[in-house]
Amino acid sequence: MSHDHEHQLPTLQAPVKALDPHGVQVVGLGTALFVIGTLICWWQLPALEGIGRGWWLSSAAVGTGIGLLALVVLLILRRRRLR
Template sequence: MSEPTPSPRHHFVQAPIRPLDEDGVQVARAGTALWLVATLLLWLRLDALRAVGQGWWLWVGVCGVVLGLVGIVWCTRRRAARP
């Protein structure tokens, strides 16, 4: 007796719903907005942060905003390049 040939069928089924955000622009915008709010709060409390040697946290917020802006540009260009 010969063994049956394996079927080429896939065992995974695609969900019948659309993804919420296919290109990530909304997520990048929301994350950048949150980093901007955090940076503003850190800037308002900068004297207190410097008093305890934690003034570098302001630069963490600035880096988050800058990286978020880069992410927005990246995702927007990726969305525009899609057919």
């Protein structure tokens, strides 16, 4: 006897908790990397401008600012959820 469709086993989700449900660690790490990048670009600014890459400093600074803002928002949200 042939079957029109094969029998498929149900997909089960393992009961594993998220490593960082609030996202604070990930955003904190990314912000720290942007801070390091900003400092390196600032230190090497004459060399960067010499090769036409002086804009990297402003890009890294903007990334740092966005990361800090996101970190503040996430910390506030985490505090509210834990209450």
